Amino acid sequence: MDIKEQLKIIKRKTVEVIKEEELLDLLKTGKPLRVKLGIDASGPDIHLGFAVVLRKLREFQDLGHKAVLIVGDFTGKIGDPSGRSKTRPQLTDEEIKKNIKKYSYQIFKILNPDRTEFRCNSEWLDKLTAADIVNLSSKYTVARMLERDDFSIRYKKNKPIAIHELLYSLFQAYDSISIKADVELGGTDQTFNFVTARDIQREFGQQPQVVITMPLLEGLDGKLKMSKSYNNYIGISEPPKEIYGKIMSLPDNLIMRYYELTTDLGNGELKKIRNRLKSGENPRNLKASLAYRVVSMYHSEKEAKAAGEEFTRIFKKKGLPEEIPIHKVKAKKIWIVKLLTEAGLASSNSEARRLINQGGVTVDGGKLTDESYELEIKKEVIIKAGKRKFAKVIPS
């Protein structure tokens, strides 16, 4: 393919390419490029935000380049030695292996396995001696580290920054050296690390990597970036109706953003959708077709359709879902509060009481307001708690 054409594809929907001329030169060589992407060894769900980056990586693969996935198992194994971060628990080799498996299952929904190389950074980081680490850290200064937004904010706010956090930045750079990355891909929040890597690579006599950053997708709350720790994410391997429902719960002002970043629609089609929104079409419909698209991408059109129908049934028509979890009860009579807790509709008796008092509980469609009610279990009964939780209670 023509190099200009390649460049155009690569640049689509990116935020920044550092530097474009260098990328052009690399493309001109005609060799498959090594495109680095770092992933977390703790193996969380891959969400739509990360998928933005993965889909870009897939585009590289389709142009004949190689994806090099770096599993951060070194940092994973150490955990956070200061114990400050709960999100960095210590992982064993076993767990890491399991996580990689779990990861690849999700990743290959997007990437092409034939052009993917999985590497663990403990491969080279484990081998570093104290002398190596001193040498590596001599290549960078504290002042430059503190330029990083995240660090400078914390520093100004008198929040702690542990020294190993600074080191981790350097280790990431060292990853790039070890795998001889031509390009590194990631979200805009990673810019600093990626650029640091360029400097360090130069110090080690290596051609600096080209840095390509992608926009950060906002999460369900509409404000913060999508992330597991904010619990505002949509995982690509979540069940179809979860993905569908979560997209329906997006704030309306995020509709276009999601169309742009989570689908492969081109400018023409995006424009059409933008016009439909402007002309006053019910945003609900546009969200529904977005949800349909996304579910189709990661599951199938058939499942997307089913998820859509289910959504209409439950929320528009206030009906019942297709499948309702069954809860068997032995006793002839049971206290409603206890039943809600046992059936998993409430996490504690207190919460169950709250639900009842707030009018969130119905039994076979009838609202229940007495928290001391004893329910007789003679036949099958459908309990609904809140808008989305159901249980079918049957005598056993």
Added chain:
RNA sequence: GGGGAGGUACCCAAGUGGCCAAAGGGGGCAGACUGUAAAUCUGUUGGCGAAGCCUUCGGAGGUUCAAAUCCUCCCCUCCCCA
């Protein structure tokens, strides 16, 4: 090493002997409304089958009828000086 300021629930943050299961905000949940799990408004937000009790304000002890609050020791963070 010396001096100072701090550590409160999911997060931020008030409270400096009883009225404190702990203000306020964020987030979560529920209800109303609707176009939907949008937006907006209202309510609610430790646990235990009533009263009452139990656990929770960095940790361990102590004083007191009573401790987030006072005392002792310890751990952690930040600032200034060296």
